[in-house]
Amino acid sequence: MTLLQIGPHAVQPPVVLAPMAGITNAPFRTLCREFSGGKGLFVSEMITTRALVERNEKTMQLIHFDETEKPRSIQLYGVDPDTVGKAARMIAEEDLADHIDLNFGCPVPKVTRKGGGSALPYKRNLLRSILREAVANAGGLPVTMKMRKGIDDDHLTYLDAGRTAAEEGITAIALHGRTAAQHYGGTADWDAIARLKEHVPEIPVLGNGDIWSAEDAQRMMRETGCDGVVVGRGCLGRPWLFGDLVAAFEGTGTLAQPTLKEVAAVMLRHATLLGEWIGDEARGVIDFRKHVAWYTKGFSIGSEMRRGLAVTSSLDELDALLSELDLDQPWPVGADGPRGRTSGRNRVVLPDGWLDDPYDCAGVDAGAELDTSGG
Numbered sequence: 001m002t003l004l005q006i007g008p009h010a011v012q013p014p015v016v017l018a019p020m021a022g023i024t025n026a027p028f029r030t031l032c033r034e035f036s037g038g039k040g041l042f043v044s045e046m047i048t049t050r051a052l053v054e055r056n057e058k059t060m061q062l063i064h065f066d067e068t069e070k071p072r073s074i075q076l077y078g079v080d081p082d083t084v085g086k087a088a089r090m091i092a093e094e095d096l097a098d099h100i101d102l103n104f105g106c107p108v109p110k111v112t113r114k115g116g117g118s119a120l121p122y123k124r125n126l127l128r129s130i131l132r133e134a135v136a137n138a139g140g141l142p143v144t145m146k147m148r149k150g151i152d153d154d155h156l157t158y159l160d161a162g163r164t165a166a167e168e169g170i171t172a173i174a175l176h177g178r179t180a181a182q183h184y185g186g187t188a189d190w191d192a193i194a195r196l197k198e199h200v201p202e203i204p205v206l207g208n209g210d211i212w213s214a215e216d217a218q219r220m221m222r223e224t225g226c227d228g229v230v231v232g233r234g235c236l237g238r239p240w241l242f243g244d245l246v247a248a249f250e251g252t253g254t255l256a257q258p259t260l261k262e263v264a265a266v267m268l269r270h271a272t273l274l275g276e277w278i279g280d281e282a283r284g285v286i287d288f289r290k291h292v293a294w295y296t297k298g299f300s301i302g303s304e305m306r307r308g309l310a311v312t313s314s315l316d317e318l319d320a321l322l323s324e325l326d327l328d329q330p331w332p333v334g335a336d337g338p339r340g341r342t343s344g345r346n347r348v349v350l351p352d353g354w355l356d357d358p359y360d361c362a363g364v365d366a367g368a369e370l371d372t373s374g375g
Contacts, residue, residue, distance in 0.1 A: 004204055004228040006041065006099060007142025007171050009071045013249035014228030015217065015242065016174070016206060017042040017235065018146075019075040019103070022290070026066055027273035031266070032235065033069070035256075036242035041073055046103050049078030049087035063096055071098035075146070077106070078130065079116045085133030092139030100138055102130070104147040104161070107180040113349040118148040118180035121157040124164065125359050131168040142171040146208070146230070149192050151348050152181035155355065158192060162200045172204040174230045180348045184233070194224040206230050213336050214241070214248035214255060233338070237294025239266065257331035260299050264322040267295050271318055282313050298335030301325060 004014030017024060017032055017040065029042040044063060051059040065072040074097040078084035084102075091097050104127070106117030121127050134143050145165055150156035158175055165173050175196050177188035188209025197205040204227035207220045217229045235241045240256040247253040258266070270291060275284025292309045301309075305321065312318040 004041075004172075004206075006071075006144060006204070009041070009099060009142065011041045011228065013039060013246055014206075014221075015040040015245045015249070016228060016230045017242070018174075018208060018230045018232035019043045019046045019101070020232055021045055022287075023236070025062065025274075025277065026064060027270060027277050028239065029069065030066060030273055031239040031270055032242045035240045036246050038068070038070075039246050040242055041071070041099070042069065043073040043075050043101055044097075046075045046077045046106075047087075049076050049080070049083045052076070052087045053083060053090060065097070073097060073099040073101060075101040075103050076134075077103040077116075079114075079120060081126075081129040081133040084130050085137040088134045088141075088143070089137040089139070092137065092141050098141065100134065100141055100143045101174075102134060102143065102145040104145060105176050107148065107183050107348070109349040112151075112180060113351065115351050115354060119151060119348065119350055119354065121147055121161040122151055122155060122354065122358055123360065124160060127161060128164050128168060131165060131170055135169040143169070144172040144174065145170050146174040146176070148176045149179045149189065151350070151355075152179050158196055159199050162196050162205075166200045166203050170203065172206060172227070173200065174206040174208050176230075177207065177209040190220055190224050193220070193226050197225050197227075204228060208232065210338075212338065214244040217245055218248055237291055237297060238336075239270075259327065259331065260296075260325060260329040261327035263295055263299070264325065264327060267291070268315065268319055268322065271315060275315065281315055285313055285315060285318055288318075298332030299325075299329055300332075 004011040017029065024043065024045050032042055047059055047063060063074055074091060076084065076087055078087060088100055091100060104118060104121050108117065111117040112119040131145070147158060147161055149158045162173055173196065175193050177190055177192050178186065190207065193205065193207040206228040207224055207226040208230035211217050211220060211229055211231050212234045217231070220226065220229055231241065240258065244255045247255060271285050271288040274287050275281040278284050278287065289310050289312070296306065305325065308321050312321060
């Protein structure tokens with residue numbers, strides 16, 4: 001089995017939970033770690049550097065890690081080199097995490113139109129400045145980055161960005177095999193992951209995109225030669241996927257195919273953990289609602305019951321509705337596969353003149369640093 005080394009941290013199996021806004025909070029990471037037996041790397045929700053430096057109350061809650069989380073991994077999103085440097089220094093000096101990941105993959109229009117997210121690597125000098133400040137201020141903590149292929153097929157940036165990352169001391173690179181224009185549509189380009197690995201053989205390259213099963217993860221590594229995989233939408237409503245990944249990479253056990261009764265138990269635990277983390281049961285259950293469709297995909301559940309599960313506001317109500325289901329249902333055939341966003345876009349919204357000069361290091365609009373994520 002391949003060993004993924006992220007600075008001093010050995011990640012075995014070489015599997016990383018992708019940061020997803022509103023999803024990969026402490027409760028969800030707890031579930032994934034429990035199924036994996038603590039193996040793998042589980043990254044926090046994306047944190048904006050400005051909010052961290054200003055000690056925003058919500059942000060400070062998001063960077064809370066359970067004492068069992070080792071190593072502690074934070075993903076930062078920033079567009080200003082100085083602010084990114086301050087955030088990295090804060091994390092190092094205050095011992096807030098053991099690993100820093102930088103997000104350059106967000107394709108959301110309200111970010112790219114300001115020059116942030118997956119639009120930013122097009123500005124080569126700005127990207128270099130951000131990476132340099134992060135590494136210089138991280139106090140020896142490993143700094144990694146996640147990115148996309150580029151803005152669109154006519155403006156690919158991943159090979160240049162990969163070379164810059166290697167030169168500036170980035171420990172590992174994760175590549176989502178889609179452009180910003182593809183958003184989450186179409187098929188991920190695994191060949192691009194292979195090309196990036198050939199281009200920067202001196203540091204680990206992780207592949208991301210269209211990993212819906214443990215077999216997908218192993219196939220990506222075989223076909224691309226990448227050093228590890230990053231799993232995002234594939235674990236939505238499927239936290240046991242990390243148990244599958246461990247079993248597959250270690251060659252032990254069988255893959256999980258839970259009955260609806262077992263899935264219902266995980267759903268209830270997930271909602272309970274959210275309530276405990278938020279400090280309010282009702283708010284925890286309300287936050288859990290977005291997970292219902294992912295957990296129940298493929299099972300025979302009437303539309304009225306699905307609507308009921310999606311509007312619950314207490315653990316007792318959720319438990320009562322779950323108990324009314326035919327809980328003996330086996331794992332449905334074809335339940336694995338695409339989940340979450342699957343849309344594409346024809347055009348990436350960019351600032352005026354953004355594509356005129358890839359080396360122009362003009363500052364990015366502050367509005368690009370929003371509390372959003374993706375990649």
